[in-house]
Amino acid sequence: MNIKVTVNGEEYEREVRPDRRLIDFLREDLGLTGVKEGCGVGECGSCTVLIDGESHLSCLTYTPQVNGSEIKTIEGLEEDGQLHPLQEAFVETGGVQCGFCTPGFIMVGLELLEKNLNPSRQEIRKWIEGNICRCTGYSKIVDAIELAGKKLREEGKKIEL
Amino acid sequence: MGFELLVPENKDELFTLMAESNYYLLAGGTDLFVKIEKDLINPDRILDLTNVIEGPKLEDKADKVRISATATHGELAGSPLINREFPLLAESAESVGGVQLRNMATVGGNICNASPSADTLIALYALDASLKLESRNGSRTLPIDEFIKSPGETDLGRGEFLKSITIPKLSGNYRHFFNKVGRRNALDISVCSMGFVLKETDGKIEDIRISFGAVAPKIVRPDSVENYLKGKKLTRKVLPEAKDLLKNEISPISDIRGSAEYRKQVAVRSLEEVVNS
Ligand SMILES: Cc1cc2nc3c(=O)[nH]c(=O)nc-3n(C[C@H](O)[C@H](O)[C@H](O)COP(=O)(O)OP(=O)(O)OC[C@H]3O[C@@H](n4cnc5c(N)ncnc54)[C@H](O)[C@@H]3O)c2cc1C
Ligand code: FES
Ligand code: FES
Numbered sequence: 001m002n003i004k005v006t007v008n009g010e011e012y013e014r015e016v017r018p019d020r021r022l023i024d025f026l027r028e029d030l031g032l033t034g035v036k037e038g039c040g041v042g043e044c045g046s047c048t049v050l051i052d053g054e055s056h057l058s059c060l061t062y063t064p065q066v067n068g069s070e071i072k073t074i075e076g077l078e079e080d081g082q083l084h085p086l087q088e089a090f091v092e093t094g095g096v097q098c099g100f101c102t103p104g105f106i107m108v109g110l111e112l113l114e115k116n117l118n119p120s121r122q123e124i125r126k127w128i129e130g131n132i133c134r135c136t137g138y139s140k141i142v143d144a145i146e147l148a149g150k151k152l153r154e155e156g157k158k159i160e161l
Numbered sequence: 162m163g164f165e166l167l168v169p170e171n172k173d174e175l176f177t178l179m180a181e182s183n184y185y186l187l188a189g190g191t192d193l194f195v196k197i198e199k200d201l202i203n204p205d206r207i208l209d210l211t212n213v214i215e216g217p218k219l220e221d222k223a224d225k226v227r228i229s230a231t232a233t234h235g236e237l238a239g240s241p242l243i244n245r246e247f248p249l250l251a252e253s254a255e256s257v258g259g260v261q262l263r264n265m266a267t268v269g270g271n272i273c274n275a276s277p278s279a280d281t282l283i284a285l286y287a288l289d290a291s292l293k294l295e296s297r298n299g300s301r302t303l304p305i306d307e308f309i310k311s312p313g314e315t316d317l318g319r320g321e322f323l324k325s326i327t328i329p330k331l332s333g334n335y336r337h338f339f340n341k342v343g344r345r346n347a348l349d350i351s352v353c354s355m356g357f358v359l360k361e362t363d364g365k366i367e368d369i370r371i372s373f374g375a376v377a378p379k380i381v382r383p384d385s386v387e388n389y390l391k392g393k394k395l396t397r398k399v400l401p402e403a404k405d406l407l408k409n410e411i412s413p414i415s416d417i418r419g420s421a422e423y424r425k426q427v428a429v430r431s432l433e434e435v436v437n438s
Contacts, residue, residue: 018166041195045261054235054264060194061265064166065209108260130259 003067007032008076016063023047023058026073034074034103038132045131046104049073053161055108072161074103077110085157086110086148095144097135104131109145114159117149164197168209175213176297179320184208186322188231189265191258192274210269214324219243228326230269234281235260237268246330249337249356250284256341257281269323275309278375280341282309283356286372286380290328296321311378335360335368338438340431343418351375352419353427357435359395366390376411376428383410386432395436404429 004013007030016025026032026049038044040059047059050072077084083091086106096102105128112119112127119127124142133141152159166187169175178184185204187193188211196202211231218232221242228237237243237254244251257263257271257280271281272292282305290305297320305326308316317323341354354374360367369390373381385406393399413424 017163019164041198042191042258042262045259048261055261056265057191057261059198060190062166062190062194064168065190065211067168111260127260130261 001064003063005066005068006070008072018062018064020063021059022049022061022063022066022071025063026058026071032073032075036100036103038100038104043132044101044104045108045128046101048104048107048131050107050111050161053111053114055111072107074106077106085151085155086113086145089144089148089151090141093140093143093147095136095140101131101133101135105133105141105145109148110159110161112145113149113152114161117153117158119145119149121146164204164207166207166209168212170212171215172213172295175208175210175322176320178206178208180297182206186210186273188267188270188273189233191262191266192270210322213322225327225329228268228328230272230323230325231267232269233264234258234266234268234271235263237281238263247284247288247328249287249339249358250281250328252337252339253280253284253341253356256339268326272305272308272326273315273317273323275311275313275315277312277378277380278351278354279380280351280354280374282380283339283354283372283374285326285328286382287356287358287370288328288331289370290326292323293325293327294318294321295324300324302327306379306382309379331358331360333360333367338435340434342427342431353413353424353431355428355431355435359435361395364394365392366395367392371432373407373411373428373431376413376424378412381411383407385410397436400433400436403432407432 001018002015023035023037026035035058036046037059038046042057042060047057048055049058051069086109090096121142124145169178184206187207187209214229214231218229218236219240219242220227226246234254234257238251268281271279285305291302292305292308293300293302336359338357341351343351353376357371359369369387371387386403389406411428413421415421
C-alpha cells in the first residue's frame with residue numbers, strides 16, 4: 001500500500017507491505033539505524049520513536065498505522081552538526097556505555113522534558129521505567145536527563161517535539 | 162505471516178469490511194502484535210479501529226462519565242476528570258507498562274483482551290462500569306462482568322465492536338485503594354491485584370466494592386465479603402471473618418509467577434493492608 005509520512009522533517013511517500021513493522025520501515029527502508037530492536041515485544045523501549053510528539057514503540061507499530069503522521073527518530077535531533085542538549089548531557093554524564101539503549105532513553109526523555117523541564121529524580125526514574133539498560137545502572141541516565149533539563153532552563157529554552 | 166492491515170475511515174466502511182471475511186480488530190496493538198510476534202495467532206486481515214470511534218475520549222455527564230474505547234491509559238491517567246471522579250481508575254491505568262506503552266494501549270483493548278490480570282478491569286469492576294457495543298444492526302449495553310466470559314473470551318459478536326465505557330459517578334466521600342503485586346514494578350503481569358472503593362458514614366461502612374485480579378479466571382467481586390463488611394467498622398476485628406469469606410471466593414492457579422497458595426496469601430494480605438491503610 002502507499003503511505004505518506006514525515007520523518008525527521010522530511011516527507012516520504014512509499015509503497016510498503018501492510019505487515020511491515022514501523023521499526024523495519026525506519027531501519028531498512030529509510031536507513032535510520034539509530035532505532036534499535038532489543039526485544040521486539042514491547043518490553044525494553046530501545047525502539048522508541050516519537051509519533052506526533054508522543055513516544056511509541058516502533059516494534060509494536062505497523063507502517064499503515066502511521067500514514068499521515070510525523071515521526072521523529074534520534075537522527076532528527078542534531079542541528080547543523082551540533083548534538084541536541086539532551087544528547088550532550090548523556091555524553092557529559094557518562095549516560096552512554098555500549099549505547100544500544102541510548103536512542104530509546106533519549107526519545108522518551110524528550111517527551112518528559114517537553115512536559116516538564118524540572119522533573120525530580122523520582123519522576124525521571126518513573127518516566128523511564130519502560131526502558132532497559134544493561135550497562136549503566138541507570139543513575140547516569142537519570143543524571144543526564146536532569147542535567148539537560150537544568151541546562152535548558154538556564155538557557156531559557158524549551159523542547160518542541 | 163503476511164497480513165492485510167486496513168484502516169477504515171468510518172463505521173460504515175468498518176461494517177462492510179467486517180462482513181467480507183475473517184478479521185481481528187486493532188486498537189493500540191500492544192496485545193495483538195505481541196501475539197503475532199510470538200506466533201500465537203496468524204491473522205489474514207486486521208482492521209484498525211482508530212478512526213472509526215469518533216467523538217471525545219472522555220465525556221463528563223451529570224451523573225456519569227463516558228470513556229471512548231480508544232482512550233489510552235496515558236489519557237486516563239493524565240485526565241483531571243478521571244483523577245477527580247475515579248482515582249482508582251487513574252491509578253490502575255498509570256500502573257500499566259511504561260510511558261510508551263501507555264501512549265499506545267487503549268482501555269478498550271485492555272477490556273477486550275479479557276486477561277484475568279488486566280489492570281483497568283480491576284477499577285472498572287469496582288466502579289460498576291457498563292459497556293456499549295455497536296454493530297450494523299444497532300447497539301447494546303451490558304455490565305462489564307457479563308461481557309467478560311473467561312480468560313481471553315468476551316461476549317463480543319461477529320460484526321460488533323466496543324464503542325464506549327460508562328461509569329456512574331460516586332456521590333459523597335469515597336476512599337480508594339489499588340494494589341498490584343508482581344515480581345517487578347514496571348511491565349510485569351501481576352500475581353495478584355486488588356482495587357477497592359469505600360464510603361464510610363459515622364465510622365461505619367456504607368458502601369464498599371472490592372475487586373481482585375489474577376486470582377480466578379475472571380476479575381472477582383467477592384459479594385460475601387462486601388455484604389459482610391457493610392454497616393461495620395473497618396477495623397482489625399472484621400479481618401478474620403472477611404479473610405475466610407474471601408478465601409472461598411477466589412480460585413487462583415499456580416503458574417510461573419506464583420503458586421495458588423501464594424496468590425491466596427497475597428490476596429488476603431491485600432485485605433489487611435486496606436484495614437491498616
Ligand atoms: C510490555 C507490555 C507491558 C504490559 N503491561 C500491562 C500491565 O501492566 N497491565 C495490563 O493490564 N496490561 C499490560 N499489557 C497488556 C496490554 O498493553 C493491555 O492489555 C492493553 O490495554 C491492550 O490495549 P491495546 O489497545 O493495545 O489492544 P490491542 O492489542 O489493539 O487489542 C487487544 C484485543 O482487544 C480487541 N479490541 C481492542 N479494542 C477493541 C474494541 N474497541 N472493540 C472490540 N475489540 C477490541 C482486539 O481485537 C484484540 O483482541 C502489557 C503489554 C506489553 C506489551
Ligand atoms: S524492541 Fe521495541 S520494546 Fe524492545
Ligand atoms: S548503555 Fe548499554 S544497554 Fe544501556
